[in-house]
Each structure stands twice: as C-alpha cells, then as structure tokens.
Amino acid sequence: MDYLYHILIISLIYSIFAQSLNLELGFTGLYNFGHIAFFGIGAYTSALLSLNGVPIPLAVIGAITLAGVAGALLAIPTLRLSGDYFGIATLVFAEMIHLVFLNERDITRGPMGLPNIPRPEWIGSGISSLPPFLIVTFAAAAVTFILLRRITNSPYGRSLKVIREDEFVAQALGKNTSLIKTKAIVTGSAFAGLAGVIWAHYITYISPSDFTLQETILVLLCVVLGGKGTHFGPVVGAFVIIFFAEFIRFIPIPSEYIRFVAPLQGMVYGFILVIMMLKRPQGLIPESRKFTTTNA
Amino acid sequence: MLKIENVSKSFGALTAVNDVSFRLGDTGISGLIGPNGSGKTTLFHLITGFYKLDTGNIHFLGQRINGLPPHIISRKGIVRTFQQTRVLPFLSSLDNLIAAAPDQLGENLLPLFFQPSKVALQETRNSEKAESVLETLGLLKLKDSPAGDLSYGQQKLLEIGRVLMAEPKLIILDEPTAGINPTLIRHLVTILKSLRDQSIKIFLIEHNMPLVAELCEKIFVMDSGSLIFSGTPNEVQNNSRVIEAYLGRTADAANT
Ligand SMILES: Nc1ncnc2c1ncn2[C@@H]1O[C@H](COP(=O)(O)OP(=O)(O)OP(=O)(O)O)[C@@H](O)[C@H]1O
Ligand SMILES: [Mg+2]
Numbered sequence: 068m069d070y071l072y073h074i075l076i077i078s079l080i081y082s083i084f085a086q087s088l089n090l091e092l093g094f095t096g097l098y099n100f101g102h103i104a105f106f107g108i109g110a111y112t113s114a115l116l117s118l119n120g121v122p123i124p125l126a127v128i129g130a131i132t133l134a135g136v137a138g139a140l141l142a143i144p145t146l147r148l149s150g151d152y153f154g155i156a157t158l159v160f161a162e163m164i165h166l167v168f169l170n171e172r173d174i175t176r177g178p179m180g181l182p183n184i185p186r187p188e189w190i191g192s193g194i195s196s197l198p199p200f201l202i203v204t205f206a207a208a209a210v211t212f213i214l215l216r217r218i219t220n221s222p223y224g225r226s227l228k229v230i231r232e233d234e235f236v237a238q239a240l241g242k243n244t245s246l247i248k249t250k251a252i253v254t255g256s257a258f259a260g261l262a263g264v265i266w267a268h269y270i271t272y273i274s275p276s277d278f279t280l281q282e283t284i285l286v287l288l289c290v291v292l293g294g295k296g297t298h299f300g301p302v303v304g305a306f307v308i309i310f311f312a313e314f315i316r317f318i319p320i321p322s323e324y325i326r327f328v329a330p331l332q333g334m335v336y337g338f339i340l341v342i343m344m345l346k347r348p349q350g351l352i353p354e355s356r357k358f359t360t361t362n363a
Numbered sequence: 364m365l366k367i368e369n370v371s372k373s374f375g376a377l378t379a380v381n382d383v384s385f386r387l388g389d390t391g392i393s394g395l396i397g398p399n400g401s402g403k404t405t406l407f408h409l410i411t412g413f414y415k416l417d418t419g420n421i422h423f424l425g426q427r428i429n430g431l432p433p434h435i436i437s438r439k440g441i442v443r444t445f446q447q448t449r450v451l452p453f454l455s456s457l458d459n460l461i462a463a464a465p466d467q468l469g470e471n472l473l474p475l476f477f478q479p480s481k482v483a484l485q486e487t488r489n490s491e492k493a494e495s496v497l498e499t500l501g502l503l504k505l506k507d508s509p510a511g512d513l514s515y516g517q518q519k520l521l522e523i524g525r526v527l528m529a530e531p532k533l534i535i536l537d538e539p540t541a542g543i544n545p546t547l548i549r550h551l552v553t554i555l556k557s558l559r560d561q562s563i564k565i566f567l568i569e570h571n572m573p574l575v576a577e578l579c580e581k582i583f584v585m586d587s588g589s590l591i592f593s594g595t596p597n598e599v600q601n602n603s604r605v606i607e608a609y610l611g612r613t614a615d616a617a618n619t
Contacts, residue, residue, distance in 0.1 A: 217476070222461075222469030222486060225454075229462045232451035239411065239445075240463045240529060241437035242470070250472060354453070 072197040078309040079201075079208040080266050085289035085301035086215055087258035092287070093295035093354075094219055095251045096231030098154040100283055101141070101161030102259055107278035109134045109260030110267035111168060111175060114184045117268075123187050127264050134260020135253045137164075142252040146245050161283065168275035180274025184267050192271075204265055208302075211258055216298050218254065227251055228296070281333055285312075288340050294350030303351055308336075364389045364533060364564055365410070365441075370419035370429075372405055379405040381588035382419075387533075387581075392555065392565040394575045396599075397585035398609060403568045404446050406585070407537055411443045412436040423533070438465070440532030444522045444539060446568075452511025456502055459510045459521055460493035461486075463528035489528075496524045501550065516543035523554065534558065536567040540574060552578065576600070584608065 084106055091097040109130045116126035145156040168175050175181065186192060190199045218224060229237045230244050237244050267273050285308065293304020312332070320328060343350065365387040372380040380402045387393055395403050408414040410421060412433040421429045428436050437443075451459050467489070468474045469482035497503040500520045505513060510521055519539060526534050539555075540548045548571075555565060555578060569575045575582060576596035584592040584599060586608040592599060599605055 218472065221475050221482065222467040223472060223475060225458060225462050226467075226470050228454060228458075229451055232453060233449050235413070235433075235445070236449050236451060236525075238413075238433040239437055239443050240525065241434050241442075241465060243432075243434050247470070254472075 069194050069197055072201050074313050076201050076204050076269060078306045079204040080262050081289055081305035081309050082208050082302040083211045084259055084262035084286050085305045086211055087255045088286050089290045089301040090215060090251055090255040092290055094227040095248060099157045100154050101157035102286060103278050103283040104161040104164040105134045105256040105259035106263035107164055108137050109263030110273050113264040114181045114267045114273055117185045130264045131257050131260045135257035138253040138256025142249040146248050165275055165278055182272045184271045186268050207265055284336055288336050291343050292350055294352035296354040297352045300350050300352040366422040368420045370409060371417045372409055372414060373417055378588045383590045385583055385590060387566060390562050391580040392559050392578045394579035394582040395568045401585040402588040403585055404537055407535055411441060442526045442529040442531035443535040444526060444537055446537040448518045448522055450510035450518045450521050453509055455507050456510050456521055457493050457506040460496055460524050460528045461489045463525040464489040465530055496527050500524050516547040519543050533564045538568050540571055
C-alpha cells in the first residue's frame with residue numbers, strides 16, 4: 068500500500084512535468100529537449116531557500132518564479148532560431164544548468180547534492196507522511212490540469228496551434244509569434260518548476276545526476292506516448308511510464324547483471340520513443356481535430 | 364493607399380526586385396503580372412514584411428511600413444495569401460477562420476482568467492462570423508473537417524476566407540486561381556467583385572490573362588525584377604514591351 072502511494076506520487080509529479088512540456092511540444096510545436104533544466108531549477112531553488120530558513124510556501128513561490136524567469140531567458144534569444152537550432156539550444160541550456168548544479172559547490176554542494184530538504188510540519192516524514200503528501204501532489208496536479216486546460220482551450224491555445232501548424236501564416240494573420248511562444252515557454256517552465264519543487268520536498272535529497280538528458284527523454288516519452296496536444300494524454304503517459312518503470316524493478320535480475328539495467332532501461336525508452344514517433348505519432352490519445360473553447 | 368518607392372531586393376548576385384516604384388489607388392482591383400521569376404512574389408513579401416528591403420521605402424495610408432515585422436503590417440490592414448497554399452491542416456475549417464479574427468482578447472493570458480465572459484462573447488461573435496464567411500465560400504458543410512482534408516481548390520478558398528476574417532483594408536493575393544477548376548474560379552471572381560464593391564482594395568498576382576483583364580482596372584507588369592509597364596488591361600495587352608517580355612521568355616525557353 069505504501070509502495071502504491073509512492074508510485075502514485077511519482078506519477079503525479081511526472082504528470083505535472085509532462086503537462087508542462089506538452090504546452091510547448093504538443094500545442095506550440097516547440098521541441099524543447101532541455102525541459103529537465105526547469106524541473107531542476109525548481110527543485111534546487113526551493114531546496115536551497117528552505118534549507119536556509121525561508122518558509123516553505125515562500126520557497127515554493129520563489130522556485131516557480133525563478134523557473135519561469137529562466138524560461139524567458141531561454142526563450143528570448145533562442146526563439147529566433149529555426150526549429151532544429153531551437154532544439155539544440157535547449158539541449159545546451161539544460162547541460163549548462165546541469166554544470167551549474169555540479170560546479171557551483173559553494174551554493175549547491177556540487178556532486179554531493181543537498182540532503183535533508185525540509186517538508187511542511189503537517190506533512191511530516193516517514194511512512195505516515197505518504198497519504199498527506201499524495202493529497203498535496205494530487206491537488207497540485209489537478210490545479211495544473213485545470214489551469215493549463217483553461218489556457219489552451221482558448222483563443223490563446225488556438226494561436227499556439229496556428230504557430231505549430233504554420234508560423235508564417237500566424238504572422239500574416241497579425242499574431243506576434245515570438246511573444247506568444249515566449250509566454251508558452253515561461254508558463255511551461257514555471258509548471259516544470261512546480262513539478263521539481265514537489266519532487267525535491269518529496270525525495271528530500273537532490274543531486275545534479277537527477278537532472279540529466281535521461282529525465283528529459285522520460286518526460287518526452289510521457290508526452291509522445293500519451294498524446295501530444297491533448298489534455299489527458301500527458302497524464303496517461305506519465306502514469307503508464309512510471310508504473311512501467313517501477314514494474315521493471317520487480318523483474319528478478321541476477322546481481323551480476325544489475326549494472327546493465329539502468330543503461331538498458333534508457334535504451335528501451337529511447338527505442339519506444341522512436342517507435343511511437345514512427346508508428347503512432349498521435350500517441351495513445353489522439354488529438355481531436357475539433358478545437359473547443361471552454362468558457363466555464 | 365500604397366506607395367512603393369525605389370524598392371530593391373537582391374539574393375546574392377540575383378536582383379529579384381530592381382528599383383520598383385508605383386502607387387496603388389484607394390479602390391478597385393489592381394493586378395501584378397510578369398513572366399515566371401520576374402520578382403512578383405518577392406515584391407509581395409517585401410510589402411508584407413516577410414523580406415527586408417535592400418533599398419527604398421513603402422508607405423501604407425501615409426505611414427512608412429518597411430522595417431516593421433509582418434504581424435504589425437498585417438494589423439495595419441494588409442493581409443495576404445501565399446502562392447503555395449498554406450492552410451492549417453490539423454485545425455478544422457472553422458478554426459482556420461476564427462484564428463484569423465483580429466484583436467482577440469483571449470489571445471492574452473490574463474483576460475482568460477479575469478475577463479472570461481468578455482472572451483467568450485468575442486469568441487461566439489468570431490465563430491458566427493466565421494460560419495457566415497464559410498457560407499459565402501460554400502464551405503459551411505465542411506466546417507468541422509480538418510482543413511488538410513479539403514481539396515486544393517477548397518483550401519484556396521479557405522485562405523481567402525481567412526483574409527476576409529482579418530478585416531483587411533488591402534488584400535494581397537498571390538495567384539489565387541492557380542490550379543483550381545473553372546467553377547471555383549467563377550465563384551472566386553464573384554467573391555472578389557463583391558469585396559471590391561465593399562471598397563476593399565485588392566492587389567493580386569495572376570497568370571490568367573483573361574481573368575486579369577476582367578477584374579483589374581490597373582495592371583502592373585514586371586520583368587526580370589523591374590517594373591516595365593503599368594496601365595489599363597487594354598493598354599497592357601497592346602504594349603510591345605509587355606508582349607516582348609512574355610514572348611521573349613517563351614522563345615528563350617524554346618531554345619533551351
Ligand atoms: N528566398 C530566396 N532566395 C534566393 N532567391 C530567391 C528567393 N526568393 C526568390 N528568389 C529568386 O528571385 C527571383 C524572383 O522570384 P519570385 O518568386 O519573386 O518570382 P515570381 O515573379 O513570383 O515568379 P512566379 O510567377 O513563378 O511565381 C527568382 O529568380 C527566384 O529564384
Ligand atoms: Mg510567385
């Protein structure tokens with residue numbers, strides 16, 4: 068039961084992370100290969116602030132804000148680049164952030180990471196904290212879902228899809244495409260930051276090796292497998308992928324082979340990603356061709 | 364309405380538009396013709412801000428517009444179609460049109476949360492307007508189909524519909540009838556004439572000469588990047604330089 072709580076919490080965190088990427092990748096067509104950077108910025112900022120005595124709610128707000136600002140810093144210079152170069156720039160950005168975590172030892176303690184990240188008193192620690200933590204994570208995922216749905220089921224969401232389909236047409240129709248894309252990246256980055264914040268306070272120990280390309284591939288897989296440009300797709304994708312990843316752990320593997328498991332897992336994910344893109348690019352939940360704007 | 368002064372544009376050694384100057388009047392349909400590769404599309408890209416000019420100036424309604432980004436020029440009232448038809452393939456026909464409505468409050472994030480009823484009202488109006496445009500185009504029954512599923516001719520019509528939604532002052536069309544069947548061409552001609560009668564200015568590139576003669580009051584002729592002639596359809600058809608430009612090109616093609 069406790070183990071199930073754990074998997075649910077991780078799945079929900081990834082569902083937030085995947086939804087935030089979906090805003091950029093699925094709706095706007097921006098191939099952001101460095102999304103883990105914003106998850107990491109959220110995690111490190113909230114951890115560092117709360118370890119230094121800042122009340123957790125303030126640390127959380129600060130972390131989300133900084134992730135959003137970092138998104139703007141990435142977006143403004145790189146959005147002028149064409150699609151492929153944007154992808155490469157995001158990859159480089161994530162690597163730079165990784166190096167900051169690794170090398171700014173005075174602040175981040177480098178490869179040793181940050182242990183004992185505090186949690187709110189009322190959640191506490193240990194097994195008994197799992198149900199309340201699950202509730203908080205669920206609430207955060209639900210808020211993310213509702214806010215992102217409101218943002219995308221709207222004329223703004225339609226303008227994202229116009230840009231995705233044809234940026235020149237968007238401009239010919241008077242859309243300020245760089246501003247619209249910047250807003251999408253800032254919003255996406257802020258929600259990725261939220262996912263990172265929850266993760267940091269859940270795991271209570273973070274280190275630079277948690278924020279690598281492997282995690283970016285994992286979250287890309289959640290979005291692509293679940294269904295780009297849909298609301299439920301990334302959520303479903305996150306649950307399928309996380310449950311699958313946890314399931315693998317129960318396969319009895321002789322100890323002499325255990326060292327092959329992690330790289331093999333990465334290869335399997337990469338493989339599934341390629342297969343999905345080739346064979347079922349629309350994912351498990353295909354995007355509806357009919358656009359709806361909810362006004363509720 | 365539109366004043367083009369000494370406009371040039373080169374791509375490397377090739378001068379695609381060479382010191383072109385002319386004015387467009389406030390009303391009616393004007394045409395731009397010329398052999399393939401004479402620089403017509405390039406000139407349209409320059410007017411709409413998709414290419415930057417090397418030299419010269421472009422004024423629209425008394426304001427200089429060269430140097431402005433395409434979306435600003437569009438908001439000032441110059442809305443275009445593309446020579447290679449560009450619909451938004453995965454969006455429905457209806458959404459293709461609604462997307463073109465100007466000044467949508469709901470394209471900003473904050474009003475989505477703080478003025479949702481205003482956003483919804485505007486959305487309803489835009490959607491009604493889009494349906495009436497689809498009706499005019501004869502595409503209403505396809506409103507929920509992805510635009511990519513429409514026939515080529517229907518996509519061309521949809522592109523015109525998108526321009527109409529944008530409430531333009533000057534419509535710029537790059538070969539609107541290329542590759543579409545005669546029935547659709549007649550349909551398009553009716554639409555263009557009715558726009559002209561609502562005193563919306565139209566400037567179009569067209570290779571179909573009888574059609575140009577039928578629609579346009581004034582025709583500009585380009586050859587090898589230069590404006591070689593302008594006048595009424597009659598004057599153009601009888602001008603020796605124009606005939607030479609077309610025939611010369613045909614002779615060249617025959618020799619190679
Ligand atoms: N982006 C570009 N880079 C390089 N050369 C270009 C570019 N755009 C156009 N050209 C060249 O400029 C010249 C004019 O092209 P343009 O497309 O304006 O001709 P056009 O009059 O529209 O021809 P058509 O009737 O075939 O559409 C051509 O020689 C073309 O190859
Ligand atoms: Mg052309």
